[in-house]
């Protein structure tokens with residue numbers, strides 16, 4: 001990071017933050033020669049009094065800045081060549097498309113869709129598509145980059161990508177969602193494909209979304225089930241993919257606890273998010289004897305210190321589309337879910353939720369990152385000082401993309417695996433990933449996040465060099 005020049009003659013109009021680091025003021029931040037964030041805002045009123053009054057407050061680091069920071073730390077630990085480091089950071093391709101659809105009431109609505117293809121050194125780019133109101137380019141970029149390191153940590157032959165549409169799927173009808181998905185597919189179909197970029201579900205999307213993408217893509221390229229994963233079983237989806245991310249979370253938790261001489265049974269868990277990942281993790285962990293004491297989703301948060309009956313909650317949420325109102329627990333403030341008393345906290349919803357505002361209040365001894373980038377670097381530092389052990393996202397939630405890989409392999413082979421085989425293979429991959437990550441922790445004397453990052457970045461760097469980088 002560059003040294004900030006004197007700020008004598010400049011004041012910020014607000015706490016403007018450099019997009020690449022934590023500098024929250026108003027200078028030029030030079031990050032090698034790749035990123036230069038110029039944040040110089042000259043005010044007409046430069047009185048020193050005004051300068052003094054401004055609280056010394058840092059803004060949250062955004063998802064991309066946080067991901068780049070972790071990548072750079074890993075790159076330094078690995079001693080990567082600075083030009084290679086720069087090359088690995090720059091996305092292969094960033095796509096932004098406008099998607100206009102007629103709504104059911106005849107009005108027109110426009111949305112912005114993104115697909116960021118980060119890296120393909122190890123194989124076709126792979127990653128989910130998110131439908132959420134907060135989808136924005138920096139976050140999609142960060143998520144795409146995380147996919148590159150995640151597929152390498154899992155040691156599956158893929159690169160990384162991620163996509164999304166800025167929309168609130170709960171406010172669109174099924175037919176509006178179908179039209180939106182088809183228009184998005186029309187805009188990107190030339191840039192995805194079985195051996196180039198293979199989308200999958202993420203927040204706000206699911207098997208039905210993948211079925212529409214497959215159908216629309218097939219109109220241009222012929223029937224190609226392997227172009228997406230996380231499909232309905234009837235269209236070539238894999239048995240076990242639906243549960244895979246949650247199951248991987250359970251296997252990863254088991255591996256971590258075993259290492260600490262503990263097991264899932266008897267541990268108290270709090271889970272934020274009760275969608276695909278959170279609900280499967282809750283179900284599988286409770287089947288292993290874990291006690292889920294609090295759960296939240298977009299509708300609210302509930303708690304039962306004796307343990308929530310997850311099967312009943314699953315039935316309830318199917319009918320009521322949320323945890324709010326479930327009578328097997330009592331309601332609590334949704335904002336306090338992450339700081340509830342428990343042994344193990346599982347964020348399984350949005351990114352950036354664990355930050356310096358709440359990190360000090362967290363009671364859990366272990367955090368399992370089922371969501372992508374739920375913990376920002378400030379919180380990482382605070383939690384590490386408190387002795388909290390964090391199982392990082394690029395390992396903890398890699399079960400989803402691992403079974404996506406099994407689905408793609410089955411589609412290409414034209415052969416379907418038994419669910420037991422899928423789950424057994426997933427366990428093997430998760431255990432191997434844990435061992436590989438721990439090995440890197442030992443080699444570089446680092447925590448699990450850097451263990452996972454050095455593992456992923458090193459594999460991608462090696463593939464890049466082997467393919468003749470720079471030639």
Ligand SMILES: NC(=O)C1=CN([C@@H]2O[C@H](COP(=O)(O)OP(=O)(O)OC[C@H]3O[C@@H](n4cnc5c(N)ncnc54)[C@H](O)[C@@H]3O)[C@@H](O)[C@H]2O)C=CC1
Pocket residue numbers: 201202203204205245272273274275276277278296297298299348349350351370371372397398400401
């Ligand atoms: N679906 C997958 O296979 C994978 C998902 N992930 C990550 O896991 C996380 C969850 O994804 P899914 O379960 O697929 O999404 P989903 O759309 O199925 O569920 C999201 C859940 O989060 C809840 N939620 C949304 N905003 C919330 C808020 N402000 N507070 C509390 N809860 C909130 C929703 O109500 C819902 O229960 C995301 O970060 C995603 O990127 C990671 C790897 C794979």
Ligand SMILES: O=C(O)CCC(=O)C(=O)O
Pocket residue numbers: 126127128129150198199200201202229230372397398400401402404
């Ligand atoms: O299954 C996949 O291909 C991608 C899942 C995903 O988006 C993720 O791991 O964050």
